[in-house]
Amino acid sequence: MKTTLLTAALLAGVLASAAHAQTQTTTAPTPTTASPTAAAFLGQFATEGSDSVSWAQFETFRKARYAATDSNSNGSVDEQEYVDEYLQRFDVRLATARAGHLKQTDTRFKALDRDKDGAISRAEYDAAGERTWAGYQKSQDATSESAAATTRDPLKMPTSHTANGMLELYDANKDGVVDRAEFDTARAATFTATDADRNGSLSLAEYTTEFEGRLDQQRTRVRADAERQARVRFAALDTDKDGSMTFAEYQASGKRMFTRADSNGDGVVDARDPEPKAGAHSANGNR
Incomplete structure (x- = not known):
């Protein structure tokens, strides 16, 4: 069974190894502070000491997380695998908050x-x-x-x-x-x-x-809600309704998340991305 520690290690490894693929072109003074949306994205996905994430880096990370979620290594992710992997990460957040x-x-x-x-x-x-x-x-x-x-x-x-x-x-x-x-x-x-x-x-x-x-009563309620929401997300992402999520289906939510954070559309999330306009699609940041 793959664990949260494996996912965290994969995050650090794949983003660091893909760093050379990132290219940036500066045509104007670069803001020093990321917008709230970009900052939230970078807080999840940027490696320590980095202030940007390219699409290539993010996609590599998503492939690694998908592989870690596929606990039986059969090449696809079923509902329970999806829920289990999410709850492993959520439990870490709950423990830290507690x-x-x-x-x-x-x-x-x-x-x-x-x-x-x-x-x-x-x-x-x-x-x-x-x-x-x-x-x-x-x-x-x-x-x-x-x-x-x-x-x-x-x-x-x-x-x-x-x-x-x-x-x-x-x-x-x-x-x-x-x-x-x-x-x-x-x-x-x-x-x-x-x-x-x-x-x-x-x-x-x-x-x-x-x-x-x-605290513990609240944790039980919040965790149960998180599990229900994870099952709803799986059903939404499993577009062909075959009970199995391909990487393409899985990555659809990742693409929405990246696109919202990369508001200037240059393929890199960093401080140059302005806050998306009100009403813009808000992707779930937990997947």
Whole structure:
């Protein structure tokens, strides 16, 4: 069974070996910062120290990933192979995101522990709730997290710093508004559930354990959604509906992805590619 490590190694190897095939012609001053779309593409596919990816490099990488996905080496990719390879990579992203969230728990705990006695009292917890509620009152018209933030956090953990996050965390009756009674009830229930030893305050271990539980529940939901989406993508890419994806079918999505990032059409994704116009086709960046 081919693994994520093999795919990562292939990415580094094939792009480095194909570097000599890249040609660029500069006819105007080159921007120093890539557009968001080009930057996202380069973040996935450029080798370390490189600031561009040519079509030849990208196609070579795609062929290597296709071969790695074909775990039984029969020359084609079936649905389960496609899903398994995607989930291997997605699991790495989820694990990284989970570790990052847990790293922040100590910082959050210390911020809530205003008297620095190593515990969050109910008064300190409620004071934080008042600050959260005041922020929500000022920002009920705020938008949800940006697409860039969602990309950075595959776990998509809701946060009380956004209006949509507040709804997900506290809107118990799902009417699109968080009222104070809902907020207070949910906060009180969370404090009680977190206070495992029932001593009226929260230790770092209790605080972390409660958050870990929510992280893992969210991971299960997000991973299940990712698997469903992968199966939908396979069905869309398997254009002849024979249950087997050829490289040509597989590469159709890669071509769309590259074309969107290579917005100036010169065959190279780099800082010279302007942001695509609004409404331009957006290819899925995970395949």
